[in-house]
Amino acid sequence: MTAPLDVSGSAAEAHPESVLVGAGKAIQGRSLTRIAWMRLRRDKIALGGGVVVVLLILVAVFSSPIISLFGHPPLEFHQDQIDQNTLLPKGTFGGMGAEHLLGVEPVNGRDVFSRIVAGAWISLLIGFLATIVSVIIGTVMGVVAGYFGGWVDQIIGRIMDVFLAFPLLVFAIALVGVMPNEGFGLEGDGLRIAMLIFIIGFFSWPSIGRIVRGQTLSLREREFVDAARSLGARHGYILFREVLPNLMAPILVYATLLIPTNILFEAALSFLGVGINPPTPTWGGMLSEAVRFYTLPHFVLFPGLAIFITVLAFNLFGDGLRDAFDPRAH
Amino acid sequence: MVTYIIRRLIGAVAMLIVISMVTFGIFFVVPQWAGATPEALASRYVGRAATPETVALIAERLGFNDPVVVQYGRFVKGLVAGAEYDYGAGVEQCPAPCFGYSFISGQPVWPDLVDRMPVTFSLAIGAAILWVLAGISVGVLSALRRGSFFDRLSMGTALAGVSLPIFFTGMISLVVFSYGLGWTPPGGAWTDFTVNPAQWAYNLLLPWITLAFLFAATYARLTRAGMLETMGEDYIRTARAKGLRENQVVVRHGLRAALTPLLTLFGIDFGLLIGGAVLTETTYTLPGLGQFAILAIRNQDLPQVMGVVLVAAGFVVVASLVVDLLYAVVDPRVRLS
Numbered sequence: 004m005t006a007p008l009d010v011s012g013s014a015a016e017a018h019p020e021s022v023l024v025g026a027g028k029a030i031q032g033r034s035l036t037r038i039a040w041m042r043l044r045r046d047k048i049a050l051g052g053g054v055v056v057v058l059l060i061l062v063a064v065f066s067s068p069i070i071s072l073f074g075h076p077p078l079e080f081h082q083d084q085i086d087q088n089t090l091l092p093k094g095t096f097g098g099m100g101a102e103h104l105l106g107v108e109p110v111n112g113r114d115v116f117s118r119i120v121a122g123a124w125i126s127l128l129i130g131f132l133a134t135i136v137s138v139i140i141g142t143v144m145g146v147v148a149g150y151f152g153g154w155v156d157q158i159i160g161r162i163m164d165v166f167l168a169f170p171l172l173v174f175a176i177a178l179v180g181v182m183p184n185e186g187f188g189l190e191g192d193g194l195r196i197a198m199l200i201f202i203i204g205f206f207s208w209p210s211i212g213r214i215v216r217g218q219t220l221s222l223r224e225r226e227f228v229d230a231a232r233s234l235g236a237r238h239g240y241i242l243f244r245e246v247l248p249n250l251m252a253p254i255l256v257y258a259t260l261l262i263p264t265n266i267l268f269e270a271a272l273s274f275l276g277v278g279i280n281p282p283t284p285t286w287g288g289m290l291s292e293a294v295r296f297y298t299l300p301h302f303v304l305f306p307g308l309a310i311f312i313t314v315l316a317f318n319l320f321g322d323g324l325r326d327a328f329d330p331r332a333h
Numbered sequence: 334m335v336t337y338i339i340r341r342l343i344g345a346v347a348m349l350i351v352i353s354m355v356t357f358g359i360f361f362v363v364p365q366w367a368g369a370t371p372e373a374l375a376s377r378y379v380g381r382a383a384t385p386e387t388v389a390l391i392a393e394r395l396g397f398n399d400p401v402v403v404q405y406g407r408f409v410k411g412l413v414a415g416a417e418y419d420y421g422a423g424v425e426q427c428p429a430p431c432f433g434y435s436f437i438s439g440q441p442v443w444p445d446l447v448d449r450m451p452v453t454f455s456l457a458i459g460a461a462i463l464w465v466l467a468g469i470s471v472g473v474l475s476a477l478r479r480g481s482f483f484d485r486l487s488m489g490t491a492l493a494g495v496s497l498p499i500f501f502t503g504m505i506s507l508v509v510f511s512y513g514l515g516w517t518p519p520g521g522a523w524t525d526f527t528v529n530p531a532q533w534a535y536n537l538l539l540p541w542i543t544l545a546f547l548f549a550a551t552y553a554r555l556t557r558a559g560m561l562e563t564m565g566e567d568y569i570r571t572a573r574a575k576g577l578r579e580n581q582v583v584v585r586h587g588l589r590a591a592l593t594p595l596l597t598l599f600g601i602d603f604g605l606l607i608g609g610a611v612l613t614e615t616t617y618t619l620p621g622l623g624q625f626a627i628l629a630i631r632n633q634d635l636p637q638v639m640g641v642v643l644v645a646a647g648f649v650v651v652a653s654l655v656v657d658l659l660y661a662v663v664d665p666r667v668r669l670s
Contacts, residue, residue, distance in 0.1 A: 165351050167601065170608045170645035173626055177642050178359050267498055271612055274500045275627055290500060300508050307501035315496040322492070 035252065035328075042327040049323020055316035062120060063127040070117040075103065077121040077284045081112035091299065105305050109296050118284035119309050125285050126313065129199050130266035136204025137265075138211055138258050142250070145215025146242060150223055156216075163209040171206045172271065178202055179277045195279050203268045207261060214257050215250055222246050252328045259321035263314040270310050286310050337661055345654045352646040353412065357405050360639055361397075412643075432640035437632050442640040446622065452523060453621035456544065456613060457606035459537055463545035464552060465599070471549070472556025473588060476564065487553060494550025503543050503616035510539060521618040540617045544610065548602060552595065559591035566590075593664055596656055604652025608645025 033041075043049060062069065070076060084092055084107045092107050105115040148159035179198060222228060223246070231245050272278035273287030281288055289306035296302050392398060399407075410416065411431035427433065432442035471491070475484040510517045517539045524532040563569065564587050572582045611623035618624070622641055629637035 165348060169352070169355075170605050170642070170649055172605075172611050173609050173623075173642050173645045174355075174359070176611065176626060176630055177356075177638050178363070263496065270498055271500065274498075275611065275615060277627075277630060287498075287500075290504065294504065300505075303501070303504050303508065307498070307505070310501060311493075311497055314498075315493060318492060318496050 039252070039324075039327040043323055046323045046326065049320055049326070052316045052319030052321075052323065055312065056320050059123060059313055059316065060127060063123040066120045066124040069120050073114075073117060075114035075117050077113060077118045078282055079113065081107050081114065084112040085110065091296070106301065108292070108302070109299065115289075115302070115305055118289060119286070119305055121284045122286045122289065122306065122309065123313075125196070125279060125283070126266050126269060126310075129196060129203065129269045130262045132200045133203035133207070133265040133269070134258050134261045136200060137208035137261060138254060140205070141208035141211030142215050142247075142254060144208065145212040146219050146246065146250070148212070149216040149219025150238075150242060150246065152220075152223075159212070159216075163212055166206065166209045169206070172268075175202050175206060175268070175272060176275060176277050179272060192279060192283050199269055199272065199278060203265050207265060207268070211254065211257050211261065214253055218250055218253050219246060222249055256321065256325045256328055259317065259324055263317035263321070266314055266317070267310070334661060338658065341654055341657045345650050348650045348653075349647065352650070353409060353643065354405065356639060356642050356646070357408050359642075360635060361404060361408075362401060432643070433636035435637050436634045442636050445637070446625070446640055446644055449620060449622050449625050450607075451525065452619055453610055453614070453623065454607055455526060455533065455537060456540055456610055456619060456621060457603060459534070459541040460544040460548070460606070461599075461603055463541055464548035467545065468549035468552025469556050469588075469592070469595075472553040473560055473583070475553065475557045476560035477583065479561065484557075488557065491550040491553045494546055495554070497547070499543060499547050499612045500616045502546065503540070503613065506539055506543050507617070520616070523619055540613055540619065543616075544606075544613050552598075555595055555598070556591060559594060560587055563587050563590045589663075593660070596659065596663070597653075600652045600656030601649060604649035605645070607652070608648040609641060 075081070081103075084103070086092070091109050092112065103114050103116065105119065107114055108118070144159050144163070148156040179195075179202065228241060228245050231241050236245075269278060270285070270287035270290075273285040274291045275287075276291060278287060279285045281292075286306040286309050290303065290310075293299075293303040293306065397404070407416070411427065411433070413430070415428045416431045416433075427441060430443055432446070434441055435445070471487050475487050478484050507520055511519045518536050522536040524536055526533045564583075569582060569586055572586045573579075577585075607622075609623035609626050610621065611626060613619070614621045614623035615627055622645065626638065626641040626645075628634075629641060
């Protein structure tokens with residue numbers, strides 16, 4: 004005799020609806036952010052950039068514990084690593100090894116790895132904060148120009164033209180150069196960092212301003228703004244509650260793309276010797292010191308690669324973010 | 334057309350006025366906000382060894398105690414009509430455009446600037462030819478073969494290109510091609526075009542290529558984006574439908590429309606470069622306006638810094654003006670409106 008077929012277990016689960024994928028879940032509308040996130044998740048290159056960006060931020064934020072973990076402060080001299088006749092590092096490849104991961108600098112033997120890590124903090128700090136400054140100025144100017152139009156738009160548009168056509172680098176150099184060493188209640192590195200944030204941010208807002216202005220122009224004509232206006236909402240309410248929330252996506256995208264530009268700006272100023280003063284480690288400053296030691300190419304390579312990887316990661320992530328929010332833009 | 338030109342000219346003059354105000358502000362007003370007194374400003378003009386009485390006297394002579402508006406008026410007058418300086422030991426004539434005298438050498442600033450212009454101009458013009466040719470052709474080919482291996486390779490390279498600072502690529506190129514392989518001269522080599530054109534080009538080859546690479550990356554990306562957009566337009570379909578050959582469709586209809594926005598950018602980029610390719614000149618130690626600016630800043634030589642800033646801004650304004658006028662030639666809509 005064969006055993007009777009046991010159908011009890013599976014029969015209980017075999018609901019007719021279970022053939023439909025996703026049954027049991029309520030059907031939901033997808034928000035714009037959700038659609039963008041789904042697109043972004045499929046973009047492997049952008050995600051790779053995003054992961055590197057997160058890692059860089061972690062390294063920058065935890066730069067002091069990382070440096071103390073390896074035990075060589077960025078300003079500490081290691082004269083024992085330096086050949087006193089040539090002033091070059093004794094070891095091969097600039098003294099690279101377990102003790103000094105990326106070698107030591109010529110002349111005074113400072114640890115390259117810890118200087119790169121410390122430089123990450125300054126680079127990202129200035130890159131982020133300068134971007135926030137330009138986002139604030141750019142958003143306010145762009146929204147006001149786009150929303151009110153007319154002569155307000157004309158004037159702000161002209162101001163943006165002037166800024167876009169300014170020899171920014173020369174101006175920034177001049178401005179940093181004429182600044183006294185103390186002022187605004189700050190001095191030393193604190194003052195230099197604050198000044199760089201303000202100057203870089205102040206000179207790079209028009210790119211955001213233009214985008215925001217264009218978006219505001221089209222938002223202004225949309226039905227929900229009309230609706231709010233006909234309900235008697237005031238300008239402030241419309242700007243902050245109706246227009247601004249819809250500008251968040253483009254602002255976020257272009258802010259992400261502005262960060263690498265600002266990081267390059269800071270590196271350029273420090274390279275030229277008008278940014279952060281030595282001995283405080285910055286990537287640009289390290290490159291400018293490396294000029295004299297071109298026989299040691301890796302000494303040029305590490306700070307250069309640090310800048311390159313950082314800027315590239317932000318660009319890849321920003322490009323992906325832009326494509327995700329607005330596929331037509333690419 | 335005439336009203337258009339006049340409007341643009343007025344715009345350019347207005348721009349120059351704004352720039353002179355900002356420059357003036359940077360050098361004379363902002364330091365005062367940060368707490369510098371008229372005496373502190375004047376002390377830069379007399380050297381460190383001067384007595385407080387001399388400093389106060391110079392501050393009075395140079396008018397640092399006057400209202401800002403009066404000071405600005407005097408500054409503009411010097412630029413337009415020349416100026417007379419009275420340091421106490423006789424009056425000195427400074428012909429227009431008067432940017433004052435260098436603190437270090439005591440020489441007038443303007444002739445020094447003129448001396449350095451050929452270097453920066455040579456650098457900019459060679460690089461511009463290279464980057465326009467390379468950037469646009471790569472951009473067009475990428476757009477036409479969207480998604481192909483060529484497209485991905487060139488766009489990947491372009492993205493890397495915009496992420497590389499020029500002082501890094503410049504240094505690497507010097508290490509490899511000049512000090513390593515010995516193909517190109519070391520940094521600092523400069524021969525005037527009128528002396529030896531071949532040597533001139535040979536010396537500038539590496540800076541040209543490095544600088545062009547950076548800009549070509551941007552232009553390739555923008556050309557590609559512009560071409561993708563225009564090639565999807567209806568008039569391209571019309572052009573194809575009426576039986577034009579494909580390269581005519583691409584060049585006459587597609588590229589022409591895609592390139593117009595790039596013209597503005599080119600005007601600004603080129604203007605900025607001839608005003609001083611600061612980073613390139615510093616990396617390759619070329620004796621141009623950009624290097625002049627950096628040296629002036631390091632020496633705290635204010636009149637020189639101010640001169641180079643104003644000249645740089647002037648070049649941008651002129652380049653933008655030329656581009657705007659070119660627009661009227663290229664794009665009939667500009668002429669008619």
